[in-house]
Amino acid sequence: MATVSLESRPYEKVSDHDSSHESVNYLNHDHSILSWLLTLDHKRIGLLYLVTITLMFLLGGALAGAVRLELLTPKGDLLAADTYNKAFTAHGIIMLFFFLIPSIPAVMGNFVLPLMIGAKDVAFPRLNLLSYYLYFAGSVIALTALLLGGVDTGWTFYTPFSSTYSNSYVVVMAVGLFVVGFSSILTGLNFVVTVHRMRCPGLTWFRLPLFIWAIYATSVVQLLGTPVIAVTLGLLGVERTLGVGIFDPRLGGDPILFQHLFWFYSHPAVYIMILPSLGLISEVISTFSKKTVFGYHIIAFSSIAIAVFGFIVWAHHMFTTGISPYAAMVFSLLTFSVAIPSGIKVFSWLATMYGGSISFDTPMIYAFGFLGLFTIGGLTGLFLSTLGTDIHLHDTYFIVAHFHYIMVGGAIMGYMAGVHFWWPKITGRLYSEFWGKLSAGITFIGFNFTFFPQFILGYLGMPRRYYEYPDEFQVLNVFSTAGASILAIGYLMPMFYMPLSFFFGEKANSNPYGATTLDWTDTTSPPSPHNFEKTPVVTEEPYNFHGKEAAVVSH
Amino acid sequence: MSATNQTVQDHGQHHHHKDLAHHFDTLEQQHDANTLGMWAFLLTEVLFFGGLFAAYTIYRYKYSAMFEEASNHLDITLGATNTVILILSSLTMALAVRCSQTGQAVWTGRWLLITIFFGLMFLGVKYFEWKHDYNIRLMPGKDWAGKDFFWWQYAKKAKEMEKHDKGHSHALPDPKDVLPDNHPSLGIKGIQESQQARLFFLLYFCMTSLHALHMLVGFVLIGIIAYFAYQGAYSPDYYSPVENIGLYWHFVDIVWIFLFPLLYLLGAHMGH
Numbered sequence: 015m016a017t018v019s020l021e022s023r024p025y026e027k028v029s030d031h032d033s034s035h036e037s038v039n040y041l042n043h044d045h046s047i048l049s050w051l052l053t054l055d056h057k058r059i060g061l062l063y064l065v066t067i068t069l070m071f072l073l074g075g076a077l078a079g080a081v082r083l084e085l086l087t088p089k090g091d092l093l094a095a096d097t098y099n100k101a102f103t104a105h106g107i108i109m110l111f112f113f114l115i116p117s118i119p120a121v122m123g124n125f126v127l128p129l130m131i132g133a134k135d136v137a138f139p140r141l142n143l144l145s146y147y148l149y150f151a152g153s154v155i156a157l158t159a160l161l162l163g164g165v166d167t168g169w170t171f172y173t174p175f176s177s178t179y180s181n182s183y184v185v186v187m188a189v190g191l192f193v194v195g196f197s198s199i200l201t202g203l204n205f206v207v208t209v210h211r212m213r214c215p216g217l218t219w220f221r222l223p224l225f226i227w228a229i230y231a232t233s234v235v236q237l238l239g240t241p242v243i244a245v246t247l248g249l250l251g252v253e254r255t256l257g258v259g260i261f262d263p264r265l266g267g268d269p270i271l272f273q274h275l276f277w278f279y280s281h282p283a284v285y286i287m288i289l290p291s292l293g294l295i296s297e298v299i300s301t302f303s304k305k306t307v308f309g310y311h312i313i314a315f316s317s318i319a320i321a322v323f324g325f326i327v328w329a330h331h332m333f334t335t336g337i338s339p340y341a342a343m344v345f346s347l348l349t350f351s352v353a354i355p356s357g358i359k360v361f362s363w364l365a366t367m368y369g370g371s372i373s374f375d376t377p378m379i380y381a382f383g384f385l386g387l388f389t390i391g392g393l394t395g396l397f398l399s400t401l402g403t404d405i406h407l408h409d410t411y412f413i414v415a416h417f418h419y420i421m422v423g424g425a426i427m428g429y430m431a432g433v434h435f436w437w438p439k440i441t442g443r444l445y446s447e448f449w450g451k452l453s454a455g456i457t458f459i460g461f462n463f464t465f466f467p468q469f470i471l472g473y474l475g476m477p478r479r480y481y482e483y484p485d486e487f488q489v490l491n492v493f494s495t496a497g498a499s500i501l502a503i504g505y506l507m508p509m510f511y512m513p514l515s516f517f518f519g520e521k522a523n524s525n526p527y528g529a530t531t532l533d534w535t536d537t538t539s540p541p542s543p544h545n546f547e548k549t550p551v552v553t554e555e556p557y558n559f560h561g562k563e564a565a566v567v568s569h
Numbered sequence: 570m571s572a573t574n575q576t577v578q579d580h581g582q583h584h585h586h587k588d589l590a591h592h593f594d595t596l597e598q599q600h601d602a603n604t605l606g607m608w609a610f611l612l613t614e615v616l617f618f619g620g621l622f623a624a625y626t627i628y629r630y631k632y633s634a635m636f637e638e639a640s641n642h643l644d645i646t647l648g649a650t651n652t653v654i655l656i657l658s659s660l661t662m663a664l665a666v667r668c669s670q671t672g673q674a675v676w677t678g679r680w681l682l683i684t685i686f687f688g689l690m691f692l693g694v695k696y697f698e699w700k701h702d703y704n705i706r707l708m709p710g711k712d713w714a715g716k717d718f719f720w721w722q723y724a725k726k727a728k729e730m731e732k733h734d735k736g737h738s739h740a741l742p743d744p745k746d747v748l749p750d751n752h753p754s755l756g757i758k759g760i761q762e763s764q765q766a767r768l769f770f771l772l773y774f775c776m777t778s779l780h781a782l783h784m785l786v787g788f789v790l791i792g793i794i795a796y797f798a799y800q801g802a803y804s805p806d807y808y809s810p811v812e813n814i815g816l817y818w819h820f821v822d823i824v825w826i827f828l829f830p831l832l833y834l835l836g837a838h839m840g841h
């Protein structure tokens with residue numbers, strides 16, 4: 015069972031007594047293609063997602079490149095206006111619905127959730143595979159919409175443009191999102207039931223690793239929010255195909271209703287993207303500080319609080335639409351209150367590191383990047399919740415910078431931290447720490463070069479979603495485009511050294527960082543097909559790094 | 570968190586039960602997981618329909634007069650008949666679940682098939698109702714325009730006349746014979762009202778057809794489970810599929826229990 019000792023380090027070679035790499039594991043027990051495509055094993059399904067969403071990320075990234083290149087010069091010279099609209103729409107849709115939303119839940123969640131709670135699998139393995147294929151089918155439909163000629167509405171599909179005026183493939187795209195939405199719902203459902211019903215003996219709610227709390231909160235949001243966007247897109251499709259007017263003011267409909275329904279999902283959806291990262295960072299920071307998480311209970315509850323608050327702030331996207339000022343005031347206040355649980359988390363991470371024995375491994379470097387960027391993203395959110403300021407900043411590049419700081423700087427940094435963190439568990443191999451740290455550093459620098467200038471651009475009044483801009487904005491835009499190319503290098507590097515590690519990397523032992531959760535202490539690297547030799551029994555809280563020697567049983 | 574090398578001692582006895590999937594330790598755990606899964610799914614469904622109910626609420630509030638008017642054009646008798654049929658089907662479903670728990674395999678299958686039968690009856694009634702709606706031009710689609718506005722005004726007038734000299738029902742003549750295509754008296758207000766009524770019918774058709782779609786899915790699932798029930802797949806040890814399809818079916822019924830008053834009784838309630 016647990017064969018960990020505190021001295022183990024990532025660079026340590028597998029010692030003789032650790033025979034994990036010899037034995038049968040989930041990767042080598044069956045090599046056929048079908049055994050992958052029809053697998054019911056949560057670990058393999060996680061890897062299927064990993065590969066697919068990485069491809070989507072590359073596509074979304076290429077589109078971002080096109081958008082940034084167009085913005086290198088004030089004139090619209092690279093892309094036609096219409097093509098530009100389609101490029102940023104495709105970029106947004108792919109990155110959000112096909113990369114970021116499935117990223118941590120579907121890849122890391124699938125892989126480690128059962129391992130962390132001592133289960134043999136998720137509660138519904140077949141449903142899990144169905145989720146993957148729904149995701150796949152949704153992607154194919156969405157790509158079809160792009161190949162047919164694309165969509166030009168922006169990822170927000172605002173009516174009446176999307177319902178009445180746009181001549182692009184809105185309905186096809188809506189169908190794709192509808193399908194991928196059900197993938198997300200079913201994953202959420204599966205995880206909720208798994209956390210409730212599949213925990214191993216002794217693993218009470220307050221012994222759960224914080225990543226599980228975060229995934230749990232996220233899953234609830236997926237379960238409650240996604241059906242609303244599904245039905246909203248359904249209505250949009252009905253309106254376009256039947257020529258009725260549920261969102262069309264000429265026909266008695268209300269275009270603002272669309273925005274309400276859209277943001278009722280899409281604000282919580284931004285928490286679907288960031289919450290898993292918040293939990294994951296708690297794991298990484300605690301593990302590499304060798305210290306228990308500061309304020310465990312409060313952090314667990316703050317994940318739940320964020321999920322709950324997430325549902326009652328949606329109209330902060332609509333302050334300029336002419337909603338009632340009283341409603342706007344309430345939504346502004348509520349939005350401010352979201353900052354409280356988010357702030358609590360930041361302070362907890364700092365307090366966790368304080369006095370810890372910190373090691374600067376790659377996941378930790380990514381986590382540091384996350385800390386800085388998420389904080390900036392969250393604080394600028396407060397500017398936007400302020401009614402007066404938002405009138406000035408709404409629909410400018412300030413918004414673009416704000417949400418990229420959170421979604422790219424926060425969520426994707428967290429995802430990268432997670433991929434590096436669990437890589438030895440997933441593959442049984444170590445990657446090159448040198449290249450890992452370098453890529454984390456380059457990503458951080460490239461990111462700030464890309465997006466910080468956008469805060470200034472937005473403040474100066476450059477609107478989003480235009481392919482031309484006045485000459486005086488060029489310097490900052492050149493900064494941003496140059497930064498984007500650095501960022502691209504940062505993201506591309508892991509696509510080389512990670513596959514290299516997969517095939518040639520040094521073997522990892524079962525717990526290279528001396529982590530305390532079951533995924534590390536009780537499984538081999540890579541885990542066996544059914545995860546645990548014997549169902550583990552948990553006897554204490556997580557993150558007890560000091561009681562370690564006493565509690566660990568080696569044999 | 571650390572683990573000791575104890576193992577769970579008590580998961581052995583059911584371990585080889587034929588219905589126990591490999592990743593569960595006990596049948597009870599499996600049952601709980603399935604049940605919770607179904608409840609979670611129904612929660613999603615509530616929000617799925619919730620989007621439509623929200624839209625309904627908003628327009629009902631904004632255009633209450635015309636929503637009441639429009640509601641009067643639905644057939645309460647058919648709606649009520651269907652409500653009764655659906656409640657009966659809920660009863661038979663509950664009996665099916667009960668029989669599966671007590672191990673009466675054949676009756677489980679029978680009650681399930683009877684449930685499908687009632688469901689089909691519901692959709693049969695619905696079919697004729699929709700056809701009727703079509704005939705009296707309640708379809709909100711692309712051709713809801715021009716003369717249909719007049720039709721709408723005309724139908725409204727005829728209703729009023731009918732109320733006036735109580736008892737004598739007026740068969741409605743074709744509006745084309747009564748009102749010219751470009752009848753000037755209607756004006757912008759008439760057009761707006763017509764659009765508001767159109768929204769009501771749009772929601773009526775969206776909600777009832779989404780509901781019907783759920784029934785169709787239900788038929789397939791109930792059919793499969795009925796087949797397994799006849800095969801003797803369920804026992805007092807293992808009946809969660811029957812129980813879960815029961816939950817699903819009751820949910821579909823409950824949606825209708827909300828739809829009926831909101832769509833059919835709205836006008837009657839408002840005293841027209």
Ligand code: HEM
Binds near residue numbers: 284331409420
């Ligand atoms: C402290 C927490 C946060 C606050 C107070 C906050 C506040 C806001 C406000 C008020 C807006 C609307 C601005 C406007 O359109 O005029 C906004 C936009 C946005 N936020 Fe945040 N936010 C926070 C965290 C997040 C997180 C965690 C994410 C994503 C993971 C996020 C993603 C977005 C996105 C995507 C938009 C723009 C959507 C669009 O128009 O395309 N925000 N934020």
Ligand SMILES: [Cu+2]
Binds near residue numbers: 281284327328331
């Ligand atoms: Cu928001």
